[in-house]
Amino acid sequence: MPLPMAILETPLTGALRAPGAPTRLGERARCVWAGVDPRHLQILILSSLLAFGLASNVIDTSLAHIAAAAAGAFAAQLVGCFMIASRPRLLSPLITTLSLCLLLRTDAALFMALAGAVATGSKFALRVGGKHLFNPANAGVVIMLLLSASLLPGAAWTTPGQWGTAFWFAALLAGAGFLVTTRAARADAAIVFLLTFAGLSIARALYLGDPLDIPRHRLQSGALIIFAFFMITDPMTTPDGKYARAAFAAGVAAIAYVFTYHLFEPDAVFYALALACAVRPLMEVFDRAPAYVWPRDAQIKKKQETLR
Amino acid sequence: MKSNRKRAFAAAAGAAILFAAGGAAAFCGFYVAKADTKLFNKASKVVLMRDGDRTVITMANDYEGPLEEFAIVVPVPTVLEREQIHVTENAIIDHLDAYTAPRLVEYFDEDPCAPQIMYERMAQATAVDEAMPAPRSGAKSLGVTIEAEYTVGEYDIQILSAEQSDGLSVFLRENGYQVPDGAERTLESYIKQGTKFFVAKVNLDEQAKTGRTYLRPLQMAFETPKFMLPIRLGMANADGKQELFVFTLTRKGRVETTNYRTVKLPTGQEIPRYVKDDFGAFYQAMFAAQTEKESERAVFLEYAWDMAWCDPCAADPLSSSELRELGVFWAGGENEARIRPNPAPDVFVTRLHVSYDAEHFPEDLMFKQTGDRSNFQGRYVIRHPYQGQAQCEAGEAYRAGLPKRFDAEAQTLARLTGWSIDDIRDQMGVEAPPEPEKKDPWWRRLWGGDEQKDG
Known part of the structure; x- marks a missing residue:
């Protein structure tokens, strides 16, 4: 029974609007957006x-x-x-x-x-x-x-180098990534990760006396941006509590930094995320929060309850 | 006084780089050259053997200035012992260069009316010959420690460690090296990362004994987790872009850069026949155009192949003893080679080419080895049309197709090199094949008789 419902009720059909819901265009757009699954x-x-x-x-x-x-x-x-x-x-x-x-x-x-x-x-x-x-x-x-x-x-x-380091590409990716992660309520993870990684890279450059072009070049890496917005931000494998999530993202960045600059590991970010995920349940103990549910699943559930 | 100044060039490898010194042909390094001498960096060649942490770097350049003015400063990860330093022959690098060079392949169209015979011939891109320069220095207490001193071949070598870049640069200056201002900051960065410095200059007496008028490539063997080639020092006072060829010898597969895009050079394209007369010019123009196309930020893959074979071969694969000389420690020695004729067991060669400057390449080149063993070569094709009289129907179709093919070749060449299409067409016009004698169109015979009758 739930299956055909789920198929019919794609968010864009607007079928999820509860009876008596607002019909003005702006409101309606907001409803549709709210139903868009990240x-x-x-x-x-x-x-x-x-x-x-x-x-x-x-x-x-x-x-x-x-x-x-x-x-x-x-x-x-x-x-x-x-x-x-x-x-x-x-x-x-x-x-x-x-x-x-x-x-x-x-x-x-x-x-x-x-x-x-x-x-x-x-x-x-x-x-x-x-x-x-x-x-x-x-x-x-x-x-x-x-x-x-x-x-x-x-x-x-x-192939971490293959996405290049062009600014426009990094910016475009980050924009698209921000859209998705905002929808999934995980933009904070990407931003904390990038800020921490940027902070550490810039601090290193300042300590070494390197030109800031070096950390800038690292941060414009398309591969890093893809990782930040499309991998680390998975709502199912990041902590639900926002403090734990911030610590998680900062931890990934710190581990990635050490692996990159001190162990010279080109695949640092992947190992860093795996390590952080392994200790995630521990982090969640200190910041409990309701488990994330995909908006689509949430709506299906809500609809089922209404019908009942 | 100026002439007493040593020029230094540094090369970095693994954690060592190339500082460039030297006249007309420096490395990927910076020139520490006479102020009144207009120097131009030509091509540098670096061979990197890498297996696990084991690294052997071979550095060659085409320095052509006075030997006493040559110097090289190379950041290295550790203090090297005498046996970790070696001088080799240019011929081996020239061989590797020739083996991996982009190639022109020539085909002759067969008679469209008959079975086919195919010839293949290649021309190679010009190889660059190189020689290796080195410097001279003394001991000081500027926070600089001379960790070791050796004479290897025609080079006097010191391994330095330093506490401060200003101490190091004062030391180098006091020893006659010109250190450009921009280099100091980079030296500082390397010092803070625990890097040692390999400083070499030419020992003129030893050089005279060798009877050579050129410098041979220097080699170093060490272990480091960093698979990289420092290029930053070389850009300190570089005049424009520098050309660098990196040849890697690995076991698993192709090598690529992790912090810059590695892009395959366009390959397999058919280009007009006149390119054969100056393939070098074509290659240079194409490389420049492709660099431009990639916003000057790419490293180009020119060759990736299992060293055991080649097809077509621009040169024979390197022998086991040559590979061993370049650091491939798992290649059998000469005795083994006699037993096993296979020239190169399990060696994958990658040839990378980059034209770089500080604006587009702020960081040292970081590499990684991939598991990709698929073969790649920069290969360009010219096809000679059939010159005989092909009087069959297929022959007519063949001839009719030729102008279109020539135009496509012209377009390809224009696209690859950025040359003007009109110039290309002009050049091609001269060598266009003789048109076979025109036959009357078929329709002339169809009603032609009618007209005559009417008339």
């Missing part, structure tokens, strides 16, 4: 980025690799949902697929399928307190990097 926006932006990346040769991958990532992610999602007897949700594996295609390169397409499966599988395998522990795409990237350094030499790698 995941739809994120999918729109990530797929645009992927299309742009493919068209401009920024992303050096093949359709086979993309299809493989999707196959792995969706297969794992279906299996996982079946095992926990849940309704299959398809937005999450789609976002995971897009994120992996943007961030990870693999030798064989098969490894991309593995990345998709591992990423999505981590949601079901690694859970604490009813929430999955790791951001799926981040888990996929980190596990594939660790495998590449051990069992599967050279299987996967990231």
Whole structure:
């Protein structure tokens, strides 16, 4: 019963307007915006980025690799949902697929399928307190990097330089990212992360006597902005309390800084986020807050209650 | 007095870079040169062997000035022992350069009416020869410690550690190096990061013994977690852009920069035949145009290949002993090579080319090794049309298609190089193939008889 409802009630149909709700255009627009699921926006932006990346040769991958990532992610999602007897949700594996295609390169397409499966599988395998522990795409990237350094030499790698450091691109990405994260009530995580990372990088430059062009160049990195707005801000794997969330984001930035500048690790941000996610449940103990629910899910629930 | 001044150039590797010194051909370093000498940085070449933390850097440049004025200052991660420093031969780097060079491939169209024969020939981009310069210095207590001193080959080498950049620059100046003002700040940054400095100059007596009139590439072997090439010092007083070629030798796969875009050079394009006469000019113009297209912020991939083979080969792959000389410690020595004829076990070569300045490359080049073993080469194609009389139907279609093909080649060349399309067409016009004699169009024979009858 809930399933067909959910399909019909996409936010843009306006079907969610309660009887007697305001009908003026501005109010109505606000209602529609309130119903927009951040995941739809994120999918729109990530797929645009992927299309742009493919068209401009920024992303050096093949359709086979993309299809493989999707196959792995969706297969794992279906299996996982079946095992926990849940309704299959398809937005999450789609976002995971897009994120992996943007961030990870693999030798064989098969490894991309593995990345998709591992990423999505981590949601079901690694859970604490009813929430999955790791951001799926981040888990996929980190596990594939660790495998590449051990069992599967050279299987996967990231290309942090490929998004370049052009200011306009960084600004455009940040604008789009801000839109999505505001909708998901997680813009603060991205901003705290970027400010902390910027602060540390600038402090380092001042200490070393380096020109500020150096931290500026680092901060304009397209890869860093994508990470800040589209990975660290996942509402499901960031703390719900705003203080814990700020500490979480600052922690990711601090770890990323140390990994980048002192351990010379090019994939610092991914390891930093994985480490922070691992201790997230502890952080939440100190700042309890209601668990985040996707606006779409919340509305479906509300509608069901109204009907009842 | 001026002529007594040493020029220094620094190269950085791993944590070491190249300070450039030297006359007409400095490294990716800054010139510490005579003020009244207009110097122009030409191409520098750096070979980086990297496996885990193990790093061997080989630095070559085409310094052509007086040997006594050459100096190099290279930030290095640790104090190096004598055995960690080596001097090698230019020929090996020239070989690596030739093996990886962008290439022109030539095809001859077969008779469209008959089976085909195909020839292939390549020309290589010009190789740059290089020599390596070095400086001279003395001991002082300016917070500068001479950690070690060696004479290796034709070079006198000191490894310095410093507490303050002003102490280091005073020390260098007192020893006859010209240190540009902008360099001091960068030196300070390296000092605070715990970097040591490798300072080399030419020992003229040793140089005379070698009987050479040029300088050989210097090499260093060390371990460092930093996979990078410091270029900042080299930009301190650089006059315009500097050209740098980085050749990496790794096991896993292709190397790319992590803090700048690595862009594949356009490849596989068909270009007009006249380019064959000056492929070097084409390559330079194309590189400049592509650099411009990428807002001058990209590092270009020119070659990525498994060293075991090549196709087409601009030069033979390097032998095991050559690779060993360049730091590939897992390549068998000569004895092993005799047993195993395979020239290069498991060596992946990447050739990167960058034209850089401080405005567009504020940071040192940071690298990472990827698992990508797919082959890439800068390769350009010229196709010679069939010159015989192809009198069949396919021959007519072939000839009819030629002007379109030539125009496409002209457009490609214009797009790649930014050259004027009119100039290109002019140049091509001279060498356009002879048009086969015109046959009457088919319709002339169709009713032609009628007209005559009417008349």
